[in-house]
Amino acid sequence: MHKIDEKLANVTARIKRAAESAGRNAADVTLLAASKSQPAEQLRLAFAAGARRFGENYLQEALDKQRQLTDLSDIQWHFIGPIQSNKTRAIAEHFNWVHSVDRVKIAQRLNDQRPAALGPLNICLQVNIDNEPSKSGVSLEQLDELALRVAQMPHLALRGLMAIPAPRNTDASHCSFARVATALKQLRHQHPNCPLDTLSMGMSADLEAAVTAGATIVRIGSDIFGPRAAATAPTPP
Ligand SMILES: *Cc1c(COP(=O)(O)O)cnc(C)c1O
Numbered sequence: 001m002h003k004i005d006e007k008l009a010n011v012t013a014r015i016k017r018a019a020e021s022a023g024r025n026a027a028d029v030t031l032l033a034a035s036k037s038q039p040a041e042q043l044r045l046a047f048a049a050g051a052r053r054f055g056e057n058y059l060q061e062a063l064d065k066q067r068q069l070t071d072l073s074d075i076q077w078h079f080i081g082p083i084q085s086n087k088t089r090a091i092a093e094h095f096n097w098v099h100s101v102d103r104v105k106i107a108q109r110l111n112d113q114r115p116a117a118l119g120p121l122n123i124c125l126q127v128n129i130d131n132e133p134s135k136s137g138v139s140l141e142q143l144d145e146l147a148l149r150v151a152q153m154p155h156l157a158l159r160g161l162m163a164i165p166a167p168r169n170t171d172a173s174h175c176s177f178a179r180v181a182t183a184l185k186q187l188r189h190q191h192p193n194c195p196l197d198t199l200s201m202g203m204s205a206d207l208e209a210a211v212t213a214g215a216t217i218v219r220i221g222s223d224i225f226g227p228r229a230a231a232t233a234p235t236p237p
Contacts, residue, residue: 004042005049007224008033011207012050015218018211029211032078034203034221036061037228040068046224047072055099055219057081059090066094080162080200080219082136089113097122099162099200099219102138104149111153120157123150124200127183129176130166137163140183144190151191158191160184160198160216165206173206177213184214 002010011031019026035043036057043054043065055078056062062077069075078097088109091098101107101123114121125146128137138146143161150158161184165176181199188196202210202218210218222228 004045004224007226008046008049008051011220011223014207015211018208022212024211024214028216030217032080032200032217032219033224034080034219035065035225036081036221038225040065042225043069044072047075051224052076053078055080059087063090063094085109092121093118095121097124097159099124099217100126100136101150102126102128102136102146104146107146107150107153107156111155114155116155120155122159122198123156124160124162124198125150125158126162126164127180129163129180132166135164135166140179143183143187147187147191151194158194158196160196160200161187162200164201164203167205170206170209174209174213177201177206177210177215181214 015029015031016026019029032053032055033046033051034055052074053076057080066077077095078099079091079095080099083091083100083106085106088106092110092113093115098110098121110121126137127143128135128139131139147158150156161180163180165173180201184196184199198217199215200217200219202215204220204223207218207220
């Protein structure tokens with residue numbers, strides 16, 4: 001098996017190739033290492049190889065790793081998993097970004113609980129782009145209403161949209177990603193004062209399709225860290 005630094009270099013090269021063939025600047029695509037279920041030592045290796053942004057899905061696991069990695073001063077933490085309301089305070093206090101906001105209630109709690117000294121919490125609204133019943137995310141129909149509310153919250157910075165398309169072929173994924181990109185453009189017109197610059201989309205299997213459609217953050221797990229143990233299911237709270 002390849003080492004993390006080789007895998008990270010491969011992923012970076014894939015991003016660069018995909019950006020260039022789409023006529024985009026590779027510097028406009030940020031790599032987020034999706035590190036759920038990986039021990040802190042793996043994150044430390046990825047950091048040593050150049051990764052600075054890490055995405056976590058489970059609060060307790062993330063807090064444990066944060067405690068073990070306090071010496072990595074310019075590390076940035078992104079919360080990318082489903083959010084229960086009893087977890088919002090710790091998320092508001094311990095993360096730089098949240099990609100998975102899909103309800104006003106959760107946004108309101110994050111806003112109210114964000115320590116003012118940390119500055120606004122960066123928010124992406126998660127869109128259920130293929131209307132999958134089992135998946136988190138707001139529907140495109142309800143997106144405007146949610147965005148309108150979040151845009152008014154002073155301790156949140158509405159940065160953009162996050163989506164996970166249904167697992168299908170590349171053309172279908174590209175189509176879903178393109179619809180998310182269109183939705184972001186529309187939001188930008190509606191909210192000229194929000195820094196709406198972020199499309200968080202693309203994982204190991206569909207990075208290229210996402211970058212082609214305009215992704216600015218790709219969230220890559222298994223192609224950096226290797227396959228996860230079968231238990232990707234949440235551990236009990
Ligand atoms: C696990 C996860 C990823 C990374 O998925 P890979 O297929 O391992 O690259 C990205 N985004 C979210 C929300 C995840 O939970």
